[in-house]
């Protein structure tokens with residue numbers, strides 16, 4: 001090799017290494033050993049996080065590990081089926097009262113802030129459970145509903161809260177039907193679309209469900225999607241098939257509805273990544289994951305999928321809508337399928353998807369993590385703008401010696417907007433009502449040093465039920481905002497913004513939301529509000 005060529009190559013390597021070192025975002029370890037690999041993860045309005053796995057994973061029968069809740073500590077060698085993480089102390093407290101198997105179940109917050117949790121495996125198949133969250137310093141635990149059961153057993157179903165506060169529970173393995181909670185007379189209603197979407201390896205489980213601002217549900221399974229009128233149980237529109245293979249369990253990519261804004265007449269859905277068809281069935285752990293994303297205006301008259309490629313292929317990614325409206329894609333693997341021992345090549349690099357940029361400029365590769373987060377891992381937006389990363393267990397049981405061991409640690413990823421360089425632009429919410437009403441005006445007082453006042457956003461984010469690469473009930477709504485007063489309080493500028501609450505339950509179903517002030521792409525710490 002000529003010396004000049006060698007120097008050129010060396011120079012190129014230095015550029016590559018430097019740019020790697022400069023990749024955006026930071027990782028931190030929150031909990032080293034949570035005694036649970038969280039398969040389902042939910043953030044509560046008390047800034048705690050409910051972690052949930054399935055029964056009988058640790059050594060020994062579960063009954064050996066049931067301990068008096070008055071003395072909430074686990075015996076050595078025991079793992080929690082459920083636990084709660086306090087975000088102020090990073091301490092994990094086991095929960096004891098999920099008595100039935102929550103493996104691959106589903107959930108959703110109800111309008112009063114109670115977490116509804118449905119279905120599962122074995123004795124949990126038809127069960128309903130509730131968790132009423134409390135202050136981190138108090139004790140609260142699960143309650144099994146006992147008598148009230150699902151009309152049909154549901155394993156791998158998806159829940160979505162509806163505009164009137166009922167929760168719809170959609171599909172599941174071999175369950176092409178929907179039902180409501182609170183239960184309605186008549187039980188489950190058939191939903192043949194889900195049967196149509198099933199292939200020889202399923203691919204219709206954990207359907208992607210988005211409540212659109214026009215009141216219909218957008219339901220996506222395999223490569224098919226429809227507009228579903230749940231009030232009449234009819235499909236009112238069929239969207240074109242999405243090219244690039246199946247996208248739901250066991251071939252999961254992920255999906256989000258982009259932030260709702262303006263007059264809320266438009267909603268756009270994005271579906272990214274997935275496994276190759278056959279990877280699950282033929283045990284092809286090295287089948288390269290899909291790189292493509294489809295994006296469709298779900299409220300459009302005659303919409304088509306707009307296709308775009310991610311920087312790398314990804315299966316089992318989690319898509320998290322950040323307070324800014326950008327989307328973080330994190331976790332997963334570059335090859336294989338969902339299921340036990342079925343994936344390889346962990347995908348350590350998160351990617352930021354910036355929906356408002358022109359095509360070709362939307363993806364930014366971020367700073368990689370160091371822990372593989374594959375099957376049964378989760379990602380959730382936290383009230384301080386970080387993203388909580390938990391779980392990963394691609395094995396049937398807890399297994400710390402196999403490849404990609406069961407992961408008991410919990411991490412947080414801080415997007416670049418939390419970097420020290422941007423700290424001076426971070427706004428603070430000083431004042432916010434506890435409750436807001438549909439269509440009503442309310443004031444938010446925001447302080448900060450370098451606020452682009454005319455551009456300040458007030459955005460509300462739901463707390464979804466994250467499991468299996470999809471966050472059930474995830475939504476971000478950007479509110480209409482106007483500046484109504486500026487005050488100097490002891491040398492600190494206070495900006496009083498008048499906001500308009502979402503017009504109705506289709507734009508934002510009733511319940512608790514995180515309210516973020518966003519200044520020049522930097523979110524405040526959120527305060528919680530109840531929308532009624």
Ligand SMILES: *[C@@H]1O[C@H](CO)[C@@H](O)[C@H](O)[C@H]1NC(C)=O
Pocket residue numbers: 162164165166180184230231
């Ligand atoms: C909410 O809507 C569903 C679907 O239309 C309906 O069956 C149910 O009765 C409603 N629930 C309440 C509490 O009004």
Ligand SMILES: *[C@@H]1O[C@H](CO)[C@@H](O)[C@H](O)[C@H]1NC(C)=O
Pocket residue numbers: 198199222223241242243244245
């Ligand atoms: C959708 O999936 C089915 C198999 O389930 C396949 O036959 C069909 O070609 C796929 N459609 C597209 C557009 O790829």
Ligand SMILES: *[C@@H]1O[C@H](CO)[C@@H](O)[C@H](O)[C@H]1NC(C)=O
Pocket residue numbers: 286287
């Ligand atoms: C995947 O694995 C199979 C069997 O181990 C092997 O035959 C095949 O070449 C591999 N494919 C790739 C793309 O590595």
Ligand SMILES: *[C@@H]1O[C@H](CO)[C@@H](O)[C@H](O)[C@H]1NC(C)=O
Pocket residue numbers: 341395397399400401402403
């Ligand atoms: C752990 O997983 C490996 C596969 O990665 C498997 O060979 C081994 O048998 C498992 N061990 C236990 C105790 O289940």
